[in-house]
Amino acid sequence: xxxxxxxxxxxxxxxxxxxxxxxxxxxxxxxxxxxxxxxxxxxxxxxxxxxxxxxxxxxxxxxxxxxxxxxxxxxxxxxxxxxxxxxxxxxxxxxxxxxxxxxxxxxxxxxxxxxxxxxxxxxxxxxxxxxxxxxxxxxxxxxxxxxxxxxxxxxxxxxxxxxxxxxxxxxxxxxxxxxxxxxxxxxxxxxxxxxxxxxxxxxxxxxxxxxxxxxxxxxxxxxxxxxxxxxxxxxxxxxxxxxxxxxxxxxxxxxxxxxxxxxxxxxxxxxxxxxxxxxxxxxxxxxxxxxxxxxxxxxxxxxxxxxxxxxxxxxxxxxxxxxxxxxxxxxxxxxxxxxxxxxxxxxxxxxxxxxxxxxxxxxxxxxxxxxxxxxxxxxxxxxxxxxxxxxxxxxxxxxxxxxxxxxxxxxxxxxxxxxxxxxxxxxxxxxxxxxxxxxxxxxxxxxxxxxxxxxxxxxxxxxxxxxxxxxxxxxxxxxxxxxxxxxxxxxxxxxxxxxxxxxxxxxxxxxxxxxxxxxxxxx
Ligand SMILES: Nc1nc2c(ncn2[C@@H]2O[C@H](COP(=O)(O)OP(=O)(O)OP(=O)(O)O)[C@@H](O)[C@H]2O)c(=O)[nH]1
Ligand SMILES: [Mg+2]
Numbered sequence: 357x358x359x360x361x362x363x364x365x366x367x368x369x370x371x372x373x374x375x376x377x378x379x380x381x382x383x384x385x386x387x388x389x390x391x392x393x394x395x396x397x398x399x400x401x402x403x404x405x406x407x408x409x410x411x412x413x414x415x416x417x418x419x420x421x422x423x424x425x426x427x428x429x430x431x432x433x434x435x436x437x438x439x440x441x442x443x444x445x446x447x448x449x450x451x452x453x454x455x456x457x458x459x460x461x462x463x464x465x466x467x468x469x470x471x472x473x474x475x476x477x478x479x480x481x482x483x484x485x486x487x488x489x490x491x492x493x494x495x496x497x498x499x500x501x502x503x504x505x506x507x508x509x510x511x512x513x514x515x516x517x518x519x520x521x522x523x524x525x526x527x528x529x530x531x532x533x534x535x536x537x538x539x540x541x542x543x544x545x546x547x548x549x550x551x552x553x554x555x556x557x558x559x560x561x562x563x564x565x566x567x568x569x570x571x572x573x574x575x576x577x578x579x580x581x582x583x584x585x586x587x588x589x590x591x592x593x594x595x596x597x598x599x600x601x602x603x604x605x606x607x608x609x610x611x612x613x614x615x616x617x618x619x620x621x622x623x624x625x626x627x628x629x630x631x632x633x634x635x636x637x638x639x640x641x642x643x644x645x646x647x648x649x650x651x652x653x654x655x656x657x658x659x660x661x662x663x664x665x666x667x668x669x670x671x672x673x674x675x676x677x678x679x680x681x682x683x684x685x686x687x688x689x690x691x692x693x694x695x696x697x698x699x700x701x702x703x704x705x706x707x708x709x710x711x712x713x714x715x716x717x718x719x720x721x722x723x724x725x726x727x728x729x730x731x732x733x734x735x736x737x738x739x740x741x742x743x744x745x746x747x748x749x750x751x752x753x754x755x756x757x758x759x760x761x762x763x764x765x766x767x768x769x770x771x772x773x774x775x776x777x778x779x780x781x782x783x784x785x786x787x788x789x790x791x792x793x794x795x796x797x798x799x800x801x802x803x804x805x806x807x808x809x810x811x812x813x814x815x816x817x818x819x820x821x822x823x824x825x826x827x828x829x830x831x832x833x834x835x836x837x838x839x840x841x842x843x844x845x846x847x848x849x850x851x852x853x854x855x856x857x858x859x860x861x862x863x864x865x866x867x868x869x870x871x872x873x874x875x876x877x878x879x
Contacts, residue, residue, distance in 0.1 A: 451478050452514050453488035455525035456496045464492075469742055470709070474525045474547060476659075477708075481553045486517035500535045501528060507539040514542050523550060530579050548575060551708065555715065563633045570626040571715050573619045649690075649837070650699040650812040653726040655754065656735035657746040658706025661770040664795035665735055666701045669805055693809045698836045702729060707750045727757045731811045732765040738783060738792065739774035764811040766791060768804060773797050815839060817861040821868035824849045830864055 453474050457467035467490055475485045489510065497503040501524060502510065514522065521543045522536065528546040536544045552575055555568040654662045670691040687703040702725045726732065734750060736743045747767070754760060767790040769783055780792065791807065793800035815838045823830055831850055834840060838856030856864070 449483060449521065450486050450517065450519040451483045451521045451523050452486055452510065452517060452519045453478065453523050453525060454502060454510055455488070455490045456493055456502060457490055458494050459492070460494065464490075466742065466745065469745075471525055473709070474523060474550070477547070477550045477554065478523055481550050481557065483521070483523075486519045487513050489513065496526065496532070499532065500539060501526070501532045502536070504539060507536055511540040514540055521545060523547070533579075551715065563630060566626050566629050566633070568715075570623060570630065573623050573626070577616065577619055577623075650731070651688075651702055651725075651729040652699065652731040652733055652808055652812075653702045653704060653729035654733045654735060655704050655726060655750060656706060657737065657740075657750055658708050660706065660735040660737040660746070661795050662706065662735045663703055665733075665768065665770055665793070666703050668795045668798060668801050669808075670701055692836075693812070694806070695839055696835045697812075697839055699809075699812055701733075702726075707753055709745075709749045723753075723757055726754065727759045730763070730813050731808060732760065732763055733808060734765055734767050736767060736769050736790075737771050738769035738780070739771045743769065743783070744786070766804070766808060766811070768793055770795055772799060815855040815857050815860075817858050818853075818855050819861045819864050820851075820853045821864040822846070822849045822851050823864060823867055827867045830860070830867065833860055834864065 453471055455467060455471045455474070457464070457470075462470075471488050471490060475488060478485055491502050491506055493503070500507045510522065513519075519542065522540055522545070524533075524536070524544060524546045526546060527548055528536075528544070533544045533546070552568065552572050556572060559565045559568045654666055656662050666689055670689045689701045689703065690698060691701060692698055704725060732754075734747070736747055740746060767787060769787070769790055769792045771794060772780055772792050773794040773796050775783075783790070784792065791800060791804045793804050795801070818841075828850075831843070831852060834852060834854045834856050837860060838854050841853040841855070842851075843853075844851040852864070854864075
């Protein structure tokens with residue numbers, strides 16, 4: 357009777373969890389406590405949607421449906437309807453992970469690694485991972501993904517661990533998900549839903565939030581029928597046992613239609629909003645371009661240490677977290693070369709294998725930043741068991757950007773403080789051109805820094821000019837945006853030899869006291 361447990365738990369909250377699961381540490385418990393309120397209503401909603409009959413059974417169900425109906429009668433604003441939709445969103449708590457792998461496609465190690473990554477994703481989304489199982493089979497079962505026998509086994513694990521959700525390490529078609537839910541009697545979500553959930557929790561900018569919400573709705577739309585299926589089954593189940601099921605089916609289906617309409621309207625609105633926000637991003641990038649600032653895009657798999665590395669390289673303090681997708685909006689950090697020339701690092705959103713297609717749009721702003729950069733620093737976690745597969749996953753995405761062909765790229769293995777010399781040597785052999793650093797200890801950072809600086813595009817025009825002291829601002833601009841070859845403070849002005857962009861070259865020449873043949877320009 358894990359069902360009764362399930363719907364009972366909200367009332368009990370964290371207190372019971374503490375005595376039942378004394379192996380949990382306090383921080384986990386306080387984490388649970390802080391979430392229990394939010395989850396309370398969600399759970400009841402999920403229980404209903406999954407066809408779970410709680411202690412109160414039919415009564416509770418009817419009350420729930422009644423509340424839904426009532427909301428619809430009152431449903432004046434979009435907001436209320438969206439709240440209805442909201443409770444269908446993923447809320448993970450105690451999860452069991454399930455993966456299927458075939459030796460035709462991967463190795464056991466890779467499959468395990470993928471499941472471990474899914475565990476990290478689930479934890480980042482706020483779930484507690486109770487167990488993870490892999491099944492070796494040629495291809496997923498058409499009906500239940502893992503086959504009905506294994507599904508029953510998983511149902512056993514779910515019951516034993518008192519889990520409330522199964523997370524499948526794949527993109528699960530709605531029909532398979534429904535069938536698996538039928539057998540296991542708990543909520544089943546897939547990898548995409550988990551990633552979307554993380555993004556939804558982490559997005560901070562208006563544009564980021566809008567993009568993630570759009571992606572979530574896109575994901576949800578074709579799956580609403582699935583939820584509807586559960587509702588109808590619930591009605592059918594009740595009809596079989598007791599009377600009165602049919603009445604709850606109608607409203608359920610109507611609700612789904614309502615939800616769909618609401619979702620579509622909302623999606624259209626979001627698309628418009630995002631469209632309107634794009635120009636401001638373009639303006640920001642444009643102004644950097646106009647200033648002639650070279651840009652270094654730092655890309656890499658999530659949690660590789662991109663933000664840490666930028667902090668190290670620029671002395672800034674960006675958010676660093678041992679969580680996947682800590683950075684969800686691209687951030688630009690200004691810094692200077694050893695010669696005082698300004699350039700910027702762009703911190704980007706981390707990549708992940710099997711990135712939900714719905715999120716590709718959200719990644720576009722990151723990709724645009726990469727496309728407009730001058731140098732790419734590709735950060736890899738050297739301590740990961742299979743760093744090269746992460747490199748491949750990132751390259752797969754980068755390959756779609758046309759303009760990066762031929763762009764200077766540096767592969768940087770980070771976190772070398774975490775690996776032993778043997779592994780370091782092996783990596784160095786496998787990637788002889790790469791840089792090996794530790795953002796944590798600072799090892800290798802200076803070499804990387806000067807190499808990156810040497811890759812920056814050279815300002816295209818060489819100028820010699822005698823700049824009057826009143827035009828001192830031009831000298832500082834030359835320092836900031838160009839490279840100074842020599843500078844001589846004379847009585848009649850500053851004699852400067854420098855390389856700058858053509859606009860600054862023209863400005864320098866126009867003020868230059870060029871009575872003699874001292875001021876000249878060479879391309
Ligand atoms: N030991 C060690 N840990 C590191 C190093 N660099 C980063 N980390 C840790 O790795 C984790 C991820 O670092 P971030 O800089 O947030 O990684 P990121 O690539 O920006 O991650 P996302 O923004 O989530 O994609 C943090 O816990 C860091 O403290 C390193 O050189 N050595
Ligand atoms: Mg980051």
